[in-house]
Amino acid sequence: MADPNCSISGPLYTMYRDVTESDTDRTWLQDHTLRYDITVIPAGTCGIEYAKTKGHYHPAGPAGVSYPEMYQVLEGRAHYLLQRKDLTDIVVVDAAAGDMVLIPPEYGHVTINPVHETLVMANLVSTRFQSEYGIYEELKGGAYYEMEGGEFVKNPYYPAIPPLRRITPPSLEPLQIPTTGRLYDLIGNYQALEVLNAPDKFTLALRDLLKG
Numbered sequence: 698m699a700d701p702n703c704s705i706s707g708p709l710y711t712m713y714r715d716v717t718e719s720d721t722d723r724t725w726l727q728d729h730t731l732r733y734d735i736t737v738i739p740a741g742t743c744g745i746e747y748a749k750t751k752g753h754y755h756p757a758g759p760a761g762v763s764y765p766e767m768y769q770v771l772e773g774r775a776h777y778l779l780q781r782k783d784l785t786d787i788v789v790v791d792a793a794a795g796d797m798v799l800i801p802p803e804y805g806h807v808t809i810n811p812v813h814e815t816l817v818m819a820n821l822v823s824t825r826f827q828s829e830y831g832i833y834e835e836l837k838g839g840a841y842y843e844m845e846g847g848e849f850v851k852n853p854y855y856p857a858i859p860p861l862r863r864i865t866p867p868s869l870e871p872l873q874i875p876t877t878g879r880l881y882d883l884i885g886n887y888q889a890l891e892v893l894n895a896p897d898k899f900t901l902a903l904r905d906l907l908k909g
């Protein structure tokens with residue numbers, strides 16, 4: 698957090714791992730090395746900074762491309778603060794209930810709850826890796842902190858970084874991922890979800906995803 702001594706009553710957020718509606722879905726996810734999770738970030742601030750997740754990067758898979766992740770806002774609003782590993786691009790994606798957001802390879806991510814309403818979001822992600830927290834721990838969070846009222850303040854522990862780009866959720870059409878329904882309903886549709894395990898097969902579409 699921007700203020701390491703800030704305090705908050707109760708947990709900043711809660712993660713429900715490996716959630717399914719049926720054993721059939723659980724088996725399908727396991728067979729395809731995928732996981733569906735739900736995260737709840739209650740409204741609130743720590744000091745004057747909005748509640749958020751800790752932040753992490755994903756490692757590269759065998760083909761050298763790092764694993765993406767797919768989110769959907771179920772309730773509330775989310776700011777997905779995405780930063781390239783080389784810090785040449787830092788983007789905040791403003792997402793509302795129903796929106797799906799894909800975290801592309803090379804980008805670390807923090808999710809911020811920027812409103813006075815509980816944020817509930819779901820994610821689908823490969824189980825073939827462990828999250829990497831190193832940079833976020835060393836540099837005390839993401840490259841920007843979002844303060845009450847919506848101001849983004851540069852994290853002073855970071856070197857010179859580009860200004861923050863603000864975008865709406867990019868279309869997932871180039872990846873042929875249907876985004877009109879529930880993220881959960883993509884379980885069983887490996888054509889849509891293969892990108893989570895094998896991003897190297899989709900490099901072109903992924904490269905341009907955040908171009909805006």
Ligand SMILES: O=P(O)(O)OC[C@H]1O[C@](O)(CO)[C@@H](O)[C@@H]1O
Nearest residue numbers: 712734736750751752753820828
């Ligand atoms: O691991 P962090 O940085 O706390 O982020 C939590 C987020 O990461 C995930 O565990 C998976 O990337 C999500 O379920 C959750 O929203």
